[in-house]
Each structure stands twice: as C-alpha cells, then as structure tokens.
Amino acid sequence: MSLAELICPAGTPAALRTAVDAGADAVYCGFQDATNARNFPGLNFTPDELAASVAYAHERGTKVLLALNTYPPAGKVDLWYQAADIGARTGVDAFIVADMGVADYIARVHPQVRLHLSVQAAASSPEAIRYYCENFGVKRVVLPRILTIPEIRQIRTEIPCEIETFIFGNHGLMVEGRCSLTNFLTGQSTNMDGVCSPASDVEYVRDADGSMSSQLAGFTIDRFGPEEKAGYPTICKGRYTAPHRPEGYYAFEEPVSLNLSRLLPELIDAGVHAFKIEGRQRSKSYVRGVVRAFRAAVDDIRAGRQANMADLVALTEGQKQTQGAFETKKWR
Amino acid sequence: MSISSETPFPRRPGESVVARLSCLAVQPILTRIVRRIATRHPSLFARLGPHQATDFLIDPQELPFALHLRPDPQALLLRAVPRGAAPRAGATIRGRFLLLLELIDAEQDGDAAFFSRDLEVSGDTEAVVRLRNALDDMDGSLAEETAAMFGPPGRAILARLRRTYVGETTALENT
Numbered sequence: 081m082s083l084a085e086l087i088c089p090a091g092t093p094a095a096l097r098t099a100v101d102a103g104a105d106a107v108y109c110g111f112q113d114a115t116n117a118r119n120f121p122g123l124n125f126t127p128d129e130l131a132a133s134v135a136y137a138h139e140r141g142t143k144v145l146l147a148l149n150t151y152p153p154a155g156k157v158d159l160w161y162q163a164a165d166i167g168a169r170t171g172v173d174a175f176i177v178a179d180m181g182v183a184d185y186i187a188r189v190h191p192q193v194r195l196h197l198s199v200q201a202a203a204s205s206p207e208a209i210r211y212y213c214e215n216f217g218v219k220r221v222v223l224p225r226i227l228t229i230p231e232i233r234q235i236r237t238e239i240p241c242e243i244e245t246f247i248f249g250n251h252g253l254m255v256e257g258r259c260s261l262t263n264f265l266t267g268q269s270t271n272m273d274g275v276c277s278p279a280s281d282v283e284y285v286r287d288a289d290g291s292m293s294s295q296l297a298g299f300t301i302d303r304f305g306p307e308e309k310a311g312y313p314t315i316c317k318g319r320y321t322a323p324h325r326p327e328g329y330y331a332f333e334e335p336v337s338l339n340l341s342r343l344l345p346e347l348i349d350a351g352v353h354a355f356k357i358e359g360r361q362r363s364k365s366y367v368r369g370v371v372r373a374f375r376a377a378v379d380d381i382r383a384g385r386q387a388n389m390a391d392l393v394a395l396t397e398g399q400k401q402t403q404g405a406f407e408t409k410k411w412r
Numbered sequence: 413m414s415i416s417s418e419t420p421f422p423r424r425p426g427e428s429v430v431a432r433l434s435c436l437a438v439q440p441i442l443t444r445i446v447r448r449i450a451t452r453h454p455s456l457f458a459r460l461g462p463h464q465a466t467d468f469l470i471d472p473q474e475l476p477f478a479l480h481l482r483p484d485p486q487a488l489l490l491r492a493v494p495r496g497a498a499p500r501a502g503a504t505i506r507g508r509f510l511l512l513l514e515l516i517d518a519e520q521d522g523d524a525a526f527f528s529r530d531l532e533v534s535g536d537t538e539a540v541v542r543l544r545n546a547l548d549d550m551d552g553s554l555a556e557e558t559a560a561m562f563g564p565p566g567r568a569i570l571a572r573l574r575r576t577y578v579g580e581t582t583a584l585e586n587t
Contacts, residue, residue: 092549121538122459122545279538364518
C-alpha cells in the first residue's frame, strides 16, 4: 500500500527545520563534501549539524535520509565510508546511495540502516532494481524521471522494494549518474565531485541592452533577452546555435521544472510509496512553500478530498512546468 | 574565475549630493545592524569560507546609495556608498530593496527571483552562492530584528515599506 510519504530537501540546518515544521515525513540532506550530488559552496551539513538536525527531526516524528549518492573515484572510497560511519552513528534513518561499493560497505558494516537507491544509479528496469535489492538489501528505489505511470505501475509488481518518484523541482533527464557535460567543460565531475555547473565556473554578464548571458568556464551557454525568464546555468538546458539552427535552440532540454501535483492521485494508485521534492540548493522560502503545498495535497487525497494545490509556477525554473514523461513519452 | 567589469551605474542630476548625505545618515544604523548580526549569528561566517574577504556590492535599485559588505569576522564592514564612488567589487547583487530584504529573511526564493530576472548577480558567482546559503541558514528575520532595534517607530517604518512594496509589485504584475 502506498503511504505517500513526502520526502523533502534541506541544504542547511535551518532548511531542515523548515521542512520538518512544514510537514515533511522525511528530509534528505548531505555533508559538505563530494559524497553527495549537491556539493555546492556554503551548502550542506557538518557532522555536528547533522546530529542536531536528526535530533530535531526525530523529536517531531520526521525521518532523516543521508544522501551519499555520488561515485567514489577508483581507490578513493574512504570519504564515503567515513560519511556512512558518521551517518550511522548520528542515527539517520536511511542512506541514499548510487555506487555499488558504497552500498556493499553499508550493507556489511551498518546493516541496521535502510538503503535507498538514488536516482543517480539510473535503475529503471525491474532487473536492475532487483539486482540492488538482492545483493545489497535495498529497501527503496528512486526512479529516474523517464517512466510513464503505467510503466511505474508495472515495475511495482515486479520488484521487492518500495518506489519513490520525484514530484517537483529540477527536471533532469540525462541518464542520471552518467552525465559528463560539466566535466567536459570544467574538469569537475557531477557524478564524483557532486557538482553540476560549479558556481566557481559560472559567470553572468549583463549586456547594455539588458540582456544577460550565462557562461560556464568561459563558454556562453545561454543568452536571455531583457524580459525573458532565465534558467539554471547548466549545459543540458543551454541554448545553442548550429549551422542548421542559426537562431539558437535548446539542443538537449529546456529550462523547465517538474510538477506532478495533478498526477498525485494516479501515482498513489500506482503504488508509489514516497514522493520526492527536489531542491537542496534552494532556499528556506522554497522549502516552506513547496512542502506546505504538497503536504496539504497529499493529506487531501488521503482523506478522499480533491487536492487543491497552491500555484507553484513562480518557484519553477524558467517559470515553466511540465509533467514530463510521467504524463506521456511524447514530452519532448 | 574572472571578475566581470561592473555595469556602469546610471547617474541622475544631483544624485551625488543626495547619495552622500544619505550615506552619512544611514551609516550608524548599518554599523549597528552588522554588529548585531555578527553577535547573534556567528555560524554564518563558516559558510562563507574563503569569501569572508570578498567585497560584495549590494545595490538596492531604488535607494540613493549602494551597500558595500565585506563579511570578514575580524574586520566586519557594511557601509553605504554613493554609486559613483562604489569600490570595485568581487560580486554584485542588484534588486529592489525590499526584495533583497525578503531574500535575506527567506520570505522569497533567490533562484525564483533570478529566474524572473528581478534579481541580478554579476562577478564571482561562488561568492554570491556562499553568501546566499550563509544568510539562508540564519534563523529569524533580519528585517524584524533591525526594526525592533528602533522600537515602535522602526516597526512602523518596516510595515509601511512592506505595504508599499506589495502594492508596487502587485501593480507591476497587473501591467
């Protein structure tokens, strides 16, 4: 049975408290290093902050999930193992992992702590998911954002673990955990260093006419007109010219956010156990607004009422939203 | 990363006199504010990391001056500067005054303000991200704390500013 747990992001202790107070069933967070995929400057938790945050959450009946969802470079696993040891000592309720070596370590050394399979593992078939369940005791899989609801419903019948899907936030559709675009331009790895478009390589340049160019490592990846809404400075959502498209076009994806609020009843009916809100890099204001909106919606649906969702478009990237592949494979 | 050259500030006739007088008037308040923040929220400096020594220029568009911030806990600096005399900054953050205040107080989301183009940043993006994350981890309301420093008149001024901002924002959205 779907419990429709609400899994909410926190980039700082204050954001974690905000998420808990706004009605999160669980909050996910990470350390201030490469062990998680939001290794951004000034973001994340020290071990002491995590311990205090776990205590705050547990006192209020909220779980804390620790993201260890990057891939250690070959032979450099100590940082990930130490992070797992600290997390277990701190009393986190689950680890979110992508790498098999990290999963294996936790399964052997900290078998009392649940393992969730990160979207960064890109496990989208029953066979792949079952492999993680059988070999590492994974209890939940976070599905990539490439599946329709009928496909999720089918997978649910073929795997022995819970399903978590994203419902709001960044709409990353690359083969997750395999994207090397940032690495190509900056030398830093999204998957091993935890940085997608590192801020140290990003620059915004305002032109005299009010246009703004976003640049990564010196390469212009988009240019927004004076009145045009902007997006994140990520290569996958950049606009490029090509011989056949001299006017410039989105070669990979458009700056747009996922919003599945209208599909919540169908997702619950399909057996999705938990709903994830993306955005550890976002502010307390975002966390408060989105968590409250989805808390109310999930509670309405559980009570058999029509969900009356708050309008969240102002918080979306490019101020545009989509239901992506969850609605139809024709999303692109 | 490179530091971009700052966009020239548009100057209006008589602005420099007004700006200099305004700077003199607000400086004692700014000094009190920044000392209070440092005392009450010491943990924010750790999140700034190497950017404690960065010069930030915060440009509230409708005020007659900009703010120069250097968040060095050993030599904390927040001063009002006429735009024409603003120092070369490592990072610049520009937007409407109350939007900036609401961002600090987590009443608005910085990314959303960036997407809508109401917030503009230039220079060292990492410095801006660190400052944003440091401030976002601060509990309480800086606006309320500052207003409370001046008692009922301070709170009344803040309430009036907010009403004006909400009114103007609504009017802009309806145009």
